[in-house]
Amino acid sequence: MTDASIPPTPAAPLPQGADGVSPFSRAGARHRFTARRAHVVSVDDVSPAMRRVRLTGPGFGDFASSGPADHVKVFFPDPETGELVAPSALGPGEDGIARPDRPMLSRDFTPVRVARTADGVAVDLDFYLHPSPGPASAWASGAQVGDELVLVGPRGSRGAPQGAAHLLLVCDETALPSATRWAAEVPAATSVDLVAVSADGGDWVADYVAATSGRDDVRLHPVSPGDPEALVRAVDAVGVDAATFVFAAGEASSLIPLRRHLKRTLALPAEQVSVNGYWKRGTAAFDHHAPIDPSDPD
Ligand SMILES: Cc1cc2nc3c(=O)[nH]c(=O)nc-3n(C[C@H](O)[C@H](O)[C@H](O)COP(=O)(O)OP(=O)(O)OC[C@H]3O[C@@H](n4cnc5c(N)ncnc54)[C@H](O)[C@@H]3O)c2cc1C
Known part of the structure; x- marks a missing residue:
């Protein structure tokens, strides 16, 4: 990264606590x-x-x-x-x-x-x-x-929510670039947790996230791939409350239990959560518009 580099332009801040403006609103x-x-x-x-x-x-x-x-x-x-x-x-x-x-x-x-x-x-x-x-x-x-x-x-773009007190990211390696942008583009006062799925143990993830996002206060929770329920446990351990925005992205099938948990068990409103299949094991050129869970499409 050169000194002349600047992060992509963040979305314009939304009025905090203004009547009728959701803390999870995202500027388009x-x-x-x-x-x-x-x-x-x-x-x-x-x-x-x-x-x-x-x-x-x-x-x-x-x-x-x-x-x-x-x-x-x-x-x-x-x-x-x-x-x-x-x-x-x-x-x-x-x-x-x-x-x-x-x-x-x-x-x-x-x-x-x-x-x-x-x-x-x-x-x-x-x-x-x-x-x-x-x-x-x-x-x-x-x-x-x-x-x-x-x-x-x-x-087009949808900005990061400017009113959420807490951001919870669940990302594998392919979504870490996006994770660094989420961390950089929410207000500095928004606390950030990252459940990081990494095949090699991810010793490098903390350095990568801090150097790329410019934030050294992202709390990291490493998880090994291969156990989709581990994502649910990690998210529960961090905690999701009414002020938390959740962004999850990575291998599509491994996100099915987490998506169900967020949507059904925790019953989070759609504006509070975004779950995205970035690739699918065994599939070349996975189409990220395809439903993550064919039995429960959006
Ligand atoms: C919105 C969006 C943003 C993305 N941003 C990034 C990004 O910034 N950086 C990035 O690296 N990726 C990113 N990805 C993921 C990337 O597009 C896929 O990993 C893609 O499949 C890689 O293409 P490929 O030609 O290397 O492999 P493909 O030809 O697509 O796949 C070949 C084989 O490799 C497997 N495979 C694909 N990805 C992985 C993986 N991560 N781990 C293990 N096996 C894999 C496939 O299942 C397949 O069996 C993003 C995806 C989406 C939808």
Whole structure:
């Protein structure tokens, strides 16, 4: 992270305690929807398993991301041929993209940081180098300065709630970039707990979260993957009350018991909780719009 880096613009603060304003309200924003050709300007291993790639390009001047759960669709070159088949922008300043009529290779990633440097606007993506690499993870493993990608989105943002006294994050490695944004984009007075699911014990997670979010007061609760009920126990141990906003993201199937617990047992209102499947074991290119729990879709 350079000194010139700034976190993505946080959502505008909501009036606290104003009549009729929920503490869980989240400011919405629309952004120009376009495809941006990008090249790599730096590659940094920010932890043993997390690689930060900084991207920029001529279309990045109006790149905006004001929500901690924002994502960009990243289009990668074909691993066999090296050809980058991807949507393209319409005319300058126009809203919309043109999609080629050919197969494309894309995955979702979190813009962890928008940096304004002397050379313009750049976006950092943090790639978790997971153990069964698909095209995205494999690309990140070999990423070099000058490599090209295409980024589409974010189309819109929902800011972090500015009135919640407590933020409870339940995230695996793929959602840690988002977790750092949640921690950074709630008010400093909001206390933050992070139930961190990590395959390697996660000794690096505390350093990663503190360095990336700029907050050193995030309370960490490590959990090993493979036992979905452990997430429920960890959340109960932390405690969820009427002032808590819960964001959970990671392997979709492992979140089913936690989602049920939050929705049914604790009966949290929808505005107080957000549960998101970021990938699914055994499924390449998991569609995060698919229901986490097919027997109980939203
Ligand atoms: C909104 C959103 C934001 C995201 N943000 C980030 C981010 O900032 N950083 C990040 O690293 N990821 C992020 N992800 C997750 C990322 O898109 C997936 O992990 C994606 O599957 C990786 O693509 P791949 O080509 O490496 O693997 P794929 O080709 O999709 O999958 C290949 C195999 O690897 C498995 N797999 C995928 N991910 C993992 C994993 N984490 N651990 C173990 N096995 C896995 C699949 O189940 C499959 O069997 C985000 C996902 C969403 C929906």
